[in-house]
Amino acid sequence: MGGSRYFIHIICIFCFICGSTYSHARSFASAKNDTTAIRQLMHRADDYLQKPGTAQKDIDSAISISRRMEALSLQLRSDFGLGLSKIMMSRALAHGGQREKGRSYAQEAVDIFDRLGALREKADAIIELGGSYSNDNKDIPAKVALYKQGIGIYHRLGDKMKEATLLEVLGDIYLVKQDYTNSLSNLHEALALYKSLGYKKLQGVYALLGNVYSEMSNYIDALRYNLLAVKTGEELGDSSLLMASIYNRLAMAYYTIEYFKPAMEYYQKGMHISRVNNDAYGVQNFQFNIAELLAKTNHNQQALDSFNAAYNNPPVTDVYDQGFFMMRYIPLYLSMKDYANAEKCYNKLLKIYDQVDERMKQELRLTISSYLVKMNNYTAAKPYLDAFMKMHPTYPSAVRRYANMVMLRYKTDSALGNLSSAIKNMVLYKQLSDSASNLAQSKQLGQMQLQFETEQKDKDIKLLVQKNQLQQASLQKERVFRYVIIASVIILIIFLALIYNRYRNKKLTNIQLEKQQNEINAQNDTLKGLLDEKEWLLREIHHRVKNNLQIIISLLNTQSQYLNNKDALTAIRNSQQRMYSMSLIHQRLYQTDNLGKIDMHWYIPEMIGYMKDSFETENRISFKVACDPIELDVVQAVPVGLILNEAVSNAIKYAFPDGRKGKIGISLTEIEEGCCELIICDNGVGIPADKDILATESLGMSLMYGLSAQLDGAFTLTGNHPGVCISMSFRYQNFASTERIPTFA
CATH class of the missing domain: 1.25.40 (Serine Threonine Protein Phosphatase 5, Tetratricopeptide repeat)
Structure with missing residues (x-):
């Protein structure tokens, strides 16, 4: 695992x-x-x-x-x-x-x-x-x-x-074959090629080198390369599963020299990466290793929890993996004095023992023997101990593991009365124990040596950095002093040159500006004269148009005195009213400063007042005018005035027969931004039910339809019963304000 x-x-x-x-x-x-x-x-x-x-x-x-x-x-x-x-x-x-x-x-x-x-x-x-x-x-x-x-x-x-990548792979294969010489040769060659290319992702090859040196019992170089792998991976922000394996190897290196705190730290880092990458078996492996560490430090309950989590998620089905778990469960339960569960695991281990190969059996024999000796069943333990010793040359074990097996043989021989063999085993155990202690001390000394070398290297680097900083500071002071003098002289020369250049430029600029200003003033005077002339001409045009319309109105009025035909008189009167609606617009234009816009808030009441006087409505018909302060272009104001004239004159003439009293409402309102609506309504007799007013071909209706189309407006005529309502909505260019001011005439 x-x-x-x-x-x-x-x-x-x-x-x-x-x-x-x-x-x-x-x-x-x-x-x-x-x-x-x-x-x-x-x-x-x-x-x-x-x-x-x-x-x-x-x-x-x-x-x-x-x-x-x-x-x-x-x-x-x-x-x-x-x-x-x-x-x-x-x-x-x-x-x-x-x-x-x-x-x-x-x-x-x-x-x-x-x-x-x-x-x-x-x-x-x-x-x-x-x-x-x-x-x-x-x-x-x-x-x-x-x-x-x-x-x-x-x-x-x-x-x-x-080439470098494949050399790295080949080095890993030689590591599997335990051909450490060829493995190191290929890995170092791969590392040299990577460095010659400026390749930065070296954590994988560093980790492999650390593993090879660890297998060769070169713990200083093993730890050095494992630390290099972690440092490189963390600097590059590597969070792949390769980094999880690197953390696992470094943690195992610390575990072997009993540096449990850093071992736990790196186990947890590796497990976090495995979880992020959804590697369930990687998480299981880290939980297993963490449980071993916790058991080693006598945190038995936490170790048991970690073993259980690893065993159940994902469920362990492989017989070899089950064997590894049972090998850890049995000593843990024994140390917790939970002999019932230890016996269950022992029975499972016996079943596994019959299903695995000889190498795995050699791994299991130590755990089985340890359990039987602990249970004082020396007779049952002896065959497993003998089998272990017999297969040891074929499948050699680590020194400490072999020493533990020799101690079990000593206890078994002592209990069974084989004292000479027990004494031999005790002597061998002492030798192996001393060897294991020396090996552990060697590992710890290697770690201390690596730390000392690292600290000494850091001190040397700091000293060199300090010396370099002092030298640089001294040189910097000299350079700064020299540069200050040179810069001061250069700045003074540049400053004087700039002052002189600025004086010349300012003088030339003032001459050019004065010339340009005189040209601009002359152009402004010319443009002002042209603008005044244009405004005068526009006023004169509007005045003359208004006068011409008034002359036409007077001519029509004179002509009407010689006519006896009622229809002709009506036509002349209608024409006079239409001309007046246009005349009123031109009158307003030349009387105000704005030569392009008509204030409809003034125009509509003025027009309604004229029509009241023309038709002599007296007090029989009342008018209500509601007009937003909207200004229309002349092009739009003239059609609106004509439509208003037609609609109001029709209402006065036809809505209130036989002297009936009534009301006519006129409104021009803004219904949305840039769009307004003209509405003329009366409460008169309305349109007869059997008459389709839209189908008639009268001049008034034709004018209103045509003028609405000219404004790109929507024209509607509805019978309110009583009364008629004419509405027209169209888009306009500008308006004076958003406040509505009702006006009564």
Whole structure:
């Protein structure tokens, strides 16, 4: 449970493969152009496989895409694309645990790219082929040979990054083989290549070096490289599962030299990363290691809780993993004097013992013997102790573990009366105990030496920094003094030059400004004269238009005196009123300062007053005018005045027959921003039910419709019964204010 070498190896190979296929040689430009779609499919398949916690459905999707790549390659007759499809299929099958099945696809890819002379792609296929072999003793030679072949190709291509990555993987494999010399050689070569490229993510190779040195009992270098791995990863903000493994290794290094506080700190950091990455088995591994540490420091109940959490989530089903758990449960229950649970775990361990290989049995024998000796069952313990001693040369144990087994043999021989063997075992135990103590002291001295070297190095660095700072300060003072004098002289010269230049520029600027000001004044006088002339002309035009309209009105009035036809007289009167509505606008324009706008708040009451006098309504008809202070352009004011004239004159003439009394309401209001509505309503007799006023072709209705269209307005006529209501809404340009001021006439 505590080992993580294989995990680091898998991480390295995964990172390597993910980046290998997309950096193809430029010499295959034509093949690349033909396989663009195939490469896109390959990218999609890799996305599925690189998901955190890849599920079976993701693997199935990658396999399906691989088949599509193969079909498309055959359609395009592209051997290059076919090779890529074989690599992708091998990779997908490997993720699904079918490495041997994927091996044949990887081999096909190697053969295809070898035939095409595509060295880089051939190397990628070789790496995929190597990944299809396990780390068992029978598979490792083939895997190593393939990886060495890949390293040679990358070296010839000058691809240092891939060469370094593969050297790192090969170093990890040699570590699994316990070939520490070759492991260190490959890892140091990979580290040198990484550094030559300026590559920063060195935490993985540092962690592997620390593990190798730890296996070689070189605890100083082991701790040094593990600390370097943690420091590098934390500086880069690495939160991947690789960092969790690095924390685990450093914690285990501290645990072996009984530095329990930093060991617990790094175990907890690693477990946090595993939880963030949803790595349930990683969390389980950290809970197991933390429980061991807690048991070692006599926090038995906390250790039991941690063991239980690890054992149940996820549930442990593998018989070997169950064996490791039972090996920890039994001594913990014994130390807690919970003999009932210890016996249950012992019985489980006996069942496991019959299901595992000889190496695992050797691990279990110490725990079984310890339990039996604790229970004073020396006769049952003896066969396990003898079997352990017999297999020790084949499966050697750590010194302290071997010493514990010898102590158990001493107790067993003493209890069974075999005193000579007991004395031999006691002497051997003393020797082994001294050796174990020396080893522990060596580890602790190594830690102290590393701390001393680090502290001494920090002190030397601080001293050098202080000396350098003093030298720099002295040099800085001299430079500052020299620069101050030079700068002062330069500033004085520049200042004098600026003053003179500013004086000249100011003088020239004043002359230019004076000239420009005279030109501007002359232009302003000209423009003012033109503006005054324009305003005078506009006033004169409006005055003359008003006078001309008044002349026309007078002519029509004179003409009406010689007419006896009632319809003709009515037509002349209507024309006079229409002309007056326009005349009133022009009169207002030349009497005010604003030559382009008509204040409707003044105009409408003035117009209504004129119509009252013209029709001699006396007190029979009352008018109510409500007008917002709206100003309209002349173009809009004239149509509005004509519509108002038509609507009010129609109401006066037809709404109140036979001398009836009534009311006429006129309003011009702003209904929304930039839009106003004119409404003329009366409470007269209204429109007869059998008459469609909209269908009539009278001049008044035609005028109102036409003028409404001219204003782009909406014209409506409704019968209120009693009365008629005419409304027109249209957009206007401006208004004076938002306050409504009702006016009565």
